[in-house]
Amino acid sequence: MTPRALVIGLGQPAAGDDGVGIAVIVRLRAEGVLEGVAYETAAEASALVERLQTGVPVIIVDALVGGGKPGDVVVLDTERLAGDLRPLSTHGISVAQAIVLARALAPAAVSPMIRVVGIVIATAEVGDAALSPLIADAVPQACAKVYELIREVMH
Amino acid sequence: MSDGDESGGKPISKKTRTIRVDTLARVEGEGALRIELVGGRAERVELRLFEPPRFFEAFLRGRSRTEVPDITARICGICPVAYQMSSCHALEAAAGVVVDGPLRELRRLLYCGEWIESHALHVFMLHLPDFLGYPDALAMAKDHGDLVRAGLRVKKAGNSVVSALGGREIHPINVKVGGFYRAPERAELDALAAELEWAARAMRDMLPAFTALEYPALERDYELVALRHPSEYPFCEGRIVSSKGLDIDVREYPEHFVEQQVPYSTALHSRIRGRGGYFVGPLARFNLNADRLSSPARDAAAALGLEPPVLNPFKSLPARVVEIVEALHEALRVIAAYRRPTVSAVELPVVAGIGHSCTEAPRGILYHRYAIDAAGLVEDARIIPPTSQNQGTIEDDLRAIAPDLARMPLDAATHRAEQAVRNYDPCISCSTHFLRLEIVER
Numbered sequence: 001m002t003p004r005a006l007v008i009g010l011g012q013p014a015a016g017d018d019g020v021g022i023a024v025i026v027r028l029r030a031e032g033v034l035e036g037v038a039y040e041t042a043a044e045a046s047a048l049v050e051r052l053q054t055g056v057p058v059i060i061v062d063a064l065v066g067g068g069k070p071g072d073v074v075v076l077d078t079e080r081l082a083g084d085l086r087p088l089s090t091h092g093i094s095v096a097q098a099i100v101l102a103r104a105l106a107p108a109a110v111s112p113m114i115r116v117v118g119i120v121i122a123t124a125e126v127g128d129a130a131l132s133p134l135i136a137d138a139v140p141q142a143c144a145k146v147y148e149l150i151r152e153v154m155h
Numbered sequence: 156m157s158d159g160d161e162s163g164g165k166p167i168s169k170k171t172r173t174i175r176v177d178t179l180a181r182v183e184g185e186g187a188l189r190i191e192l193v194g195g196r197a198e199r200v201e202l203r204l205f206e207p208p209r210f211f212e213a214f215l216r217g218r219s220r221t222e223v224p225d226i227t228a229r230i231c232g233i234c235p236v237a238y239q240m241s242s243c244h245a246l247e248a249a250a251g252v253v254v255d256g257p258l259r260e261l262r263r264l265l266y267c268g269e270w271i272e273s274h275a276l277h278v279f280m281l282h283l284p285d286f287l288g289y290p291d292a293l294a295m296a297k298d299h300g301d302l303v304r305a306g307l308r309v310k311k312a313g314n315s316v317v318s319a320l321g322g323r324e325i326h327p328i329n330v331k332v333g334g335f336y337r338a339p340e341r342a343e344l345d346a347l348a349a350e351l352e353w354a355a356r357a358m359r360d361m362l363p364a365f366t367a368l369e370y371p372a373l374e375r376d377y378e379l380v381a382l383r384h385p386s387e388y389p390f391c392e393g394r395i396v397s398s399k400g401l402d403i404d405v406r407e408y409p410e411h412f413v414e415q416q417v418p419y420s421t422a423l424h425s426r427i428r429g430r431g432g433y434f435v436g437p438l439a440r441f442n443l444n445a446d447r448l449s450s451p452a453r454d455a456a457a458a459l460g461l462e463p464p465v466l467n468p469f470k471s472l473p474a475r476v477v478e479i480v481e482a483l484h485e486a487l488r489v490i491a492a493y494r495r496p497t498v499s500a501v502e503l504p505v506v507a508g509i510g511h512s513c514t515e516a517p518r519g520i521l522y523h524r525y526a527i528d529a530a531g532l533v534e535d536a537r538i539i540p541p542t543s544q545n546q547g548t549i550e551d552d553l554r555a556i557a558p559d560l561a562r563m564p565l566d567a568a569t570h571r572a573e574q575a576v577r578n579y580d581p582c583i584s585c586s587t588h589f590l591r592l593e594i595v596e597r
Binding site: 097 | 229233276280291292293296297300303304307308310311314326
């Protein structure tokens with residue numbers, strides 16, 4: 001069945017709080033996949049360039065440095081992203097850069113609506129396999145934001 | 156600020172200029188770079204890579220050897236396979252076991268996947284913009300969209316191999332000491348072939364884009380170091396050789412390679428005992444193993460004008476292109492010949508021992524050494540990443556181009572310094588924590 005919305009979690013679970021996007025997807029799946037919604041994960045943002053080439057709305061979930069205090073959950077409107085947000089994790093391009101690149105490479109194919117749910121973290125620690133308690137506590141709030149956006153984009 | 160020189164080719168300023176790269180963009184992680192120029196000479200060059208001081212080596216002590224591949228894979232998000240392969244080979248050596256046959260071939264296939272994804276990311280997204288005159292891949296994509304699209308699809312082909320064999324793209328979970336938790340069915344690997352074949356054709360078709368590139372003039376008398384295998388382009392096995400006559404078993408690594416502390420970084424500088432710095436990575440591998448390349452890779456090298464000796468570090472870019480071609484060819488060869496093994500891993504005896512290994516990570520030789528006790532627990536671990544081994548050489552390159560930097564406007568000088576560091580595709584996450592860069596001129 002063709003999904004009507006796509007939720008993509010980004011991050012490296014082996015880099016502590018950088019893996020919060022993945023943790024959100026894990027929880028969303030555990031709570032029950034919503035009809036018409038597909039959930040995916042990716043290690044880093046360059047994978048988004050292809051995945052954003054879809055006709056359905058996309059919600060990206062990722063760790064964010066700045067934009068609030070650690071533990072805050074924010075929703076970013078990608079139309080206002082400058083394309084120069086530096087990547088948090090270590091390899092390749094940022095989410096904003098991936099979105100700008102996807103639009104440059106395939107303007108007609110890229111999703112008409114892209115939203116980013118950002119969970120503000122302090123730093124990512126290579127080698128940490130678990131989220132810090134503060135960020136783990138933010139996962140349910142991030143899931144709630146995702147559900148809110150799903151309702152918004154599917155109506 | 157500078158003394159007002161604003162055009163290239165001008166006399167070298169007698170004043171002091173300091174170039175500190177504010178953010179070393181487009182390398183994995185971030186780095187700290189500071190160059191002090193006085194009268195056109197580099198008085199001080201500091202590439203500050205803040206390594207988690209022996210974090211992982213300490214963390215591994217007391218752990219079961221069976222945990223090591225998963226733990227070390229977390230050192231690097233883009234080269235986890237390299238850490239898993241080096242750790243497995245070293246632990247198997249400690250137990251006196253050699254993994255051969257189809258399992259050995261599967262390891263080569265897995266490594267091919269990692270080389271493809273790592274090299275493609277670096278070539279098309281991080282380094283090629285430098286050579287085409289763009290500030291970044293986003294700007295490059297506006298004029299060269301087909302190139303960027305194709306490069307990303309080549310990268311994805313590599314990711315698919317790692318996912319299929321590793322069990323997961325993000326962090327391979329299927330690798331274990333002795334082999335794999337599960338060996339794939341032939342059909343699972345056959346499903347990868349079409350996209351790998353597309354990638355091989357795409358790389359051939361993109362070669363003209365690389366033949367027209369101009370490379371800054373820099374050649375130094377490097378000692379190039381790589382593995383050399385009796386018959387193959389090296390991944391996991393071989394002797395350690397150099398362009399200046401070194402030819403040793405991997406067990407002899409500690410006798411010939413030493414690490415020295417420098418005051419401005421927690422990353423250690425590697426030296427060949429009694430000689431000096433050295434150079435690992437694709438350019439070293441190419442120079443020392445060009446005769447081991449497959450026919451398509453040799454053709455690519457010829458098309459790119461690469462013939463050993465190649466001593467311009469900026470030509471690491473075409474060397475990576477050749478290695479993408481080689482890895483695609485090798486991956487397809489392994490898949491075509493694959494027969495699923497009856498067991499997915501070789502059993503290791505639980506014995507005390509010391510084991511060494513070097514495998515060729517995308518960025519160069521990655522050395523691991525483990526001392527295992529009679530219960531199979533890690534007594535001691537040593538891990539030396541390729542970026543650490545290249546750090547002193549990177550700084551020496553910056554010293555060598557300092558006179559050119561002194562003549563250039565600050566923006567151009569900064570870009571050239573960054574481009575020179577990117578020659579090594581430094582995986583700074585392997586040898587650093589969180590780094591800052593700033594560029595200042597005074």
